[in-house]
Amino acid sequence: MTAINEVTDYSRDGDVGVITLNSPPVNALSANVRDGLAGGMKAALDDAGAQSIVLICEGRTFIAGADITEFGGPQKGASLFEVQDAIEGSTKPVIAAIHGTALGGGLEVALACHYRVAVPSARCGLPEVNLGLLPGAGGTQRLPRIVGPQKAMEMVTSGQHVPAKECLAMGLVDEIVEEGKLRDGAVAFARKVVAEHRPLKKVRESNQKVEAARGHPEIFADFRKANARRFRGFLAPEYNIRCIEAAVNQPFEEGLKTERKLFGELLTGSQSAAQRYGFFAERQAAKIPDVPDDTPVIPVNKVGIIGAGTMGGGIAMNFLNIGIPVTLVEVKQEALDRGLKVVRSNYERSRTARPEETEARMSRLSGSLDMNALADCDLVIEAVFERMDIKKDIFSRLDAICKPGAILATNTSGLNVDEIASATKRPEAVIGLHFFSPANVMKLLEVVRADRTSKEVINTSMKLSRKIGKIAALVGVCPGFVGNRILGARQREAQKLMFEGAMPWDIDRVLYDFGFPMGPFAMSDLAGLDIGWVKEKSKGETIRDVLCEMDRRGQKTGAGYYDYDENRVARPSPVTEKVIKEFVAKSGVNAREITDEEILERCLYPMVNEGAKILEEGKAIRASDIDVVWQNGYGWPVYRGGPMWWGEHVAGLPKVLERMKEWEGRMGDTYKPAALLERLVAEGKGFGG
Numbered sequence: 001m002t003a004i005n006e007v008t009d010y011s012r013d014g015d016v017g018v019i020t021l022n023s024p025p026v027n028a029l030s031a032n033v034r035d036g037l038a039g040g041m042k043a044a045l046d047d048a049g050a051q052s053i054v055l056i057c058e059g060r061t062f063i064a065g066a067d068i069t070e071f072g073g074p075q076k077g078a079s080l081f082e083v084q085d086a087i088e089g090s091t092k093p094v095i096a097a098i099h100g101t102a103l104g105g106g107l108e109v110a111l112a113c114h115y116r117v118a119v120p121s122a123r124c125g126l127p128e129v130n131l132g133l134l135p136g137a138g139g140t141q142r143l144p145r146i147v148g149p150q151k152a153m154e155m156v157t158s159g160q161h162v163p164a165k166e167c168l169a170m171g172l173v174d175e176i177v178e179e180g181k182l183r184d185g186a187v188a189f190a191r192k193v194v195a196e197h198r199p200l201k202k203v204r205e206s207n208q209k210v211e212a213a214r215g216h217p218e219i220f221a222d223f224r225k226a227n228a229r230r231f232r233g234f235l236a237p238e239y240n241i242r243c244i245e246a247a248v249n250q251p252f253e254e255g256l257k258t259e260r261k262l263f264g265e266l267l268t269g270s271q272s273a274a275q276r277y278g279f280f281a282e283r284q285a286a287k288i289p290d291v292p293d294d295t296p297v298i299p300v301n302k303v304g305i306i307g308a309g310t311m312g313g314g315i316a317m318n319f320l321n322i323g324i325p326v327t328l329v330e331v332k333q334e335a336l337d338r339g340l341k342v343v344r345s346n347y348e349r350s351r352t353a354r355p356e357e358t359e360a361r362m363s364r365l366s367g368s369l370d371m372n373a374l375a376d377c378d379l380v381i382e383a384v385f386e387r388m389d390i391k392k393d394i395f396s397r398l399d400a401i402c403k404p405g406a407i408l409a410t411n412t413s414g415l416n417v418d419e420i421a422s423a424t425k426r427p428e429a430v431i432g433l434h435f436f437s438p439a440n441v442m443k444l445l446e447v448v449r450a451d452r453t454s455k456e457v458i459n460t461s462m463k464l465s466r467k468i469g470k471i472a473a474l475v476g477v478c479p480g481f482v483g484n485r486i487l488g489a490r491q492r493e494a495q496k497l498m499f500e501g502a503m504p505w506d507i508d509r510v511l512y513d514f515g516f517p518m519g520p521f522a523m524s525d526l527a528g529l530d531i532g533w534v535k536e537k538s539k540g541e542t543i544r545d546v547l548c549e550m551d552r553r554g555q556k557t558g559a560g561y562y563d564y565d566e567n568r569v570a571r572p573s574p575v576t577e578k579v580i581k582e583f584v585a586k587s588g589v590n591a592r593e594i595t596d597e598e599i600l601e602r603c604l605y606p607m608v609n610e611g612a613k614i615l616e617e618g619k620a621i622r623a624s625d626i627d628v629v630w631q632n633g634y635g636w637p638v639y640r641g642g643p644m645w646w647g648e649h650v651a652g653l654p655k656v657l658e659r660m661k662e663w664e665g666r667m668g669d670t671y672k673p674a675a676l677l678e679r680l681v682a683e684g685k686g687f688g689g
C-alpha cells in the first residue's frame with residue numbers, strides 16, 4: 001500500500017488498482033481529497049500491473065459532496081475538473097464503489113468514472129439545490145445523458161437521495177454488490193469489464209437521451225408549471241432546470257460552460273449564502289456547550305402520551321414510526337376512541353405507509369383511561385390544553401405513578417416549565433418538548449430546558465428528536481419560548497398596522513411575497529378566528545370580536561377577514577374593510593396610506609429585536625438556533641436565512657436599530673431596542689460576534 005497523502009492510499013488487488021479515500025466525517029471533496037484523487041489516479045496509471053482502477057472510500061460514506069466550508073475561499077490544490085478529466089480520460093477503466101451516499105460533487109466524480117457499483121443501502125443524489133446551488137462539476141450535463149432530462153430535472157430540483165436499486169433501474173449504477181463486501185464486489189466487477197471494448201465509454205459522449213428530447217420544449221414548460229408552487233421564491237430550481245435544458249440543446253462542452261456560469265451566479269448570490277448558513281445552523285443547533293455529546297442517554301423504549309387530541313395523536317405517530325410502543329391516555333372513552341381512530345386514518349391516508357406498515361404501527365399503539373398505565377414508560381409527554389392548573393395536577397400525579405428515571409415532558413407552547421416542574425419532586429426529570437402542528441409532519445421541536453432539567457434528560461431529548469426525524473433547538477423558559485415569542489412580536493405589528501390604515505390583505509400580500517407560505521390574517525382565517533373567543537363575553541372591543549359576532553369566524557364559516565367562495569378561494573372583503581374603517585374612525589386615529597416597505601419593516605424588524613432580547617436573556621444559545629426555529633416551524637423562507645441572519649445580512653443591524661428607535665419615539669416602549677442590538681451596532685458586530 002502507498003500513501004498518496006494523508007487522506008488517500010493506493011494499493012493493488014491482483015491486477016486491479018485501488019484508490020482509497022479516508023477523510024472523515026463524510027469524505028467531502030476538500031483540497032486534500034482532490035489532491036489525493038489526482039495523485040491516486042497518477043499512481044494507478046503509472047502502475048503497469050493495474051489493468052483497471054477502483055475508487056472507494058473508508059468510513060460511513062462515499063464522497064458526500066464538495067467541501068461546503070471551502071466555498072467562497074481561494075481555490076487550493078487540484079481542481080475538481082482536473083480530477084474528473086484524469087478519471088474520464090483514463091486509459092484503464094475506473095469504477096466508483098459506492099456505499100453510504102454519493103452526493104453532489106461525489107456523484108459528479110462517480111459520473112466521470114466509466115462504471116459505478118454500489119451496495120444495496122447506498123444512495124445517490126445531487127442535493128445542491130438545497131444549498132441554493134446547482135451541481136457545478138458537470139452533474140447537470142452528465143446526469144440527463146444517463147437518466148434522461150425528465151428524471152434528471154426531478155433529481156436536481158428535489159435533491160432527493162435515490163436508493164441504489166432505483167439507480168440501477170435507471171442506469172446510474174451498473175451493478176449492485178453484496179452489502180458489506182463492496183471492495184471485493186467492485187474488484188470483481190473491475191476484472192469483468194477490463195476486457196470490454198475500447199475506447200472506454202464516457203458519459204459525456206452518450207447523447208441518445210438528450211437528443212431525443214431536443215425540439216420538445218414542452219418537457220421543461222410542463223415541469224416548471226407543475227412545480228411552480230414548490231419553487232416559488234427560490235432561484236436554484238429554475239437555474240437547475242436551465243442547465244438540463246442546456247444539456248439537451250447544447251453540445252457537452254457548451255453545456256458545461258452554461259452550468260459554470262449559472263453556478264457562479266448562484267454561489268455569489270444571497271439565497272445560496274442563506275441556505276448554506278441554514279445547513280450548518282441546523283447541525284450547530286444539536287450542539288449544547290454545557291451538555292457534551294458523551295453525556296449519558298436514557299434508553300427510551302416505551303412512551304406515554306396524555307391527551308389523544310390532534311397534538312397527542314400526531315406526537316404518538318413519531319414514535320410508532322420508529323418502532324417505539326406508545327400508550328395514549330385520555331379521560332373519556334369517546335375521546336380516546338376518536339384519538340386512536342385519527343391516528344389510524346392519518347396512516348391510511350398517507351401515501352408512504354403500506355397497509356402492513358400501518359398495521360404494524362397501530363399494533364404498537366394502546367389506549368387507556370388510567371394514568372397508572374404509564375408506570376413503566378421511559379418518557380411521558382403531556383399534551384392537554386394550555387392551563388397551568390391542569391398541567392400541574394397531571395405532573396404531580398405523574399410524579400407518583402412513573403418509574404424513577406422516567407422523563408416527564410410537557411408539550412406546552414409557552415407556559416412556564418419551571419412552574420410545571422415544581423409540581424413534582426423530581427424537577428430534574430422535567431423538560432418541555434414543544435411539537436408543532438401537525439406533529440407528525442412538522443420538522444421543528446423546541447426542547448425547553450427548565451432551571452433544573454438534568455443534562456441526561458436534555459441530551460436524551462436532543463438525540464431522540466433526531467431519531468424521530470425532527471430538527472431540535474434548545475430554548476429556555478420564557479413566555480412563548482423562542483418561536484411563539486417572536487411570532488407575538490409580528491402579530492402585534494400586523495394588528496397595529498391594521499389600526500393605522502393597512503388592510504389585512506395588504507399585510508398578508510407583503511409577507512407572502514417575502515416568502516412566507518401565508519400571511520397572519522389568512523392564517524387566522526384558516527385556524528378559525530374564534531379560537532379563544534367566548535361569545536358570551538364578547539363586547540365588540542376588537543376587530544376580531546366584531547367579525548366573530550357577525551359569524552365571520554374564518555374559512556369554516558365561509559368568511560373571516562376574507563370572503564371565501566365555495567372552493568375556499570379568498571377575496572378581500574368589503575365587509576371587513578368597513579368594519580376596520582369604522583373601528584379606526586371610532587378610535588380617533590387618522591388612517592393613512594402605508595407602503596409595502598413600511599409593512600415589511602414593521603412586521604420583521606421587531607422580530608429581529610425580539611430575537612436579540614431572547615439572546616441577551618440567554619433563552620437561546622445562538623442566533624442561528626432562532627433561525628432554525630423560524631425556518632422549520634414558522635415558514636420563514638429558507639432562502640432568506642431566518643430573522644436573525646436576514647436582520648444582520650440583508651436588512652442590516654444599524655438600520656433595524658435606527659427604525660426601532662424611531663418607532664420607540666413615536667409609539668412607545670414596545671419598540672424599545674434590545675440592549676444587545678445597541679451594543680452590536682455600536683461595536684460594528686453581528687450576532688455571530
Ligand code: CAA
Pocket residue numbers: 025026028061064065066067068069080101103104105106108127128131133134135136137139280283284
Ligand atoms: N462539506 C463540509 N462538511 C460537511 C459536508 C460537506 N459537503 N457534508 C457534511 N458535512 C459535515 C457536517 O457539517 C457535520 O459536521 P459536524 O459533525 O461538525 O456537525 C458532519 O459532516 C456530519 O454530517 P451530518 O451530521 O449531516 O451527518 P449525516 O450522517 O446525518 O448525513 C450527509 C450525512 C447525508 C452526507 C449530510 O451531511 C449531507 O446531506 N451533506 C451535504 C451533502 C451535499 O449537499 N453535498 C453537495 C455539496 S455542494 C457540491 O457538491 C457542489 C458541486 O457540485 C461541486
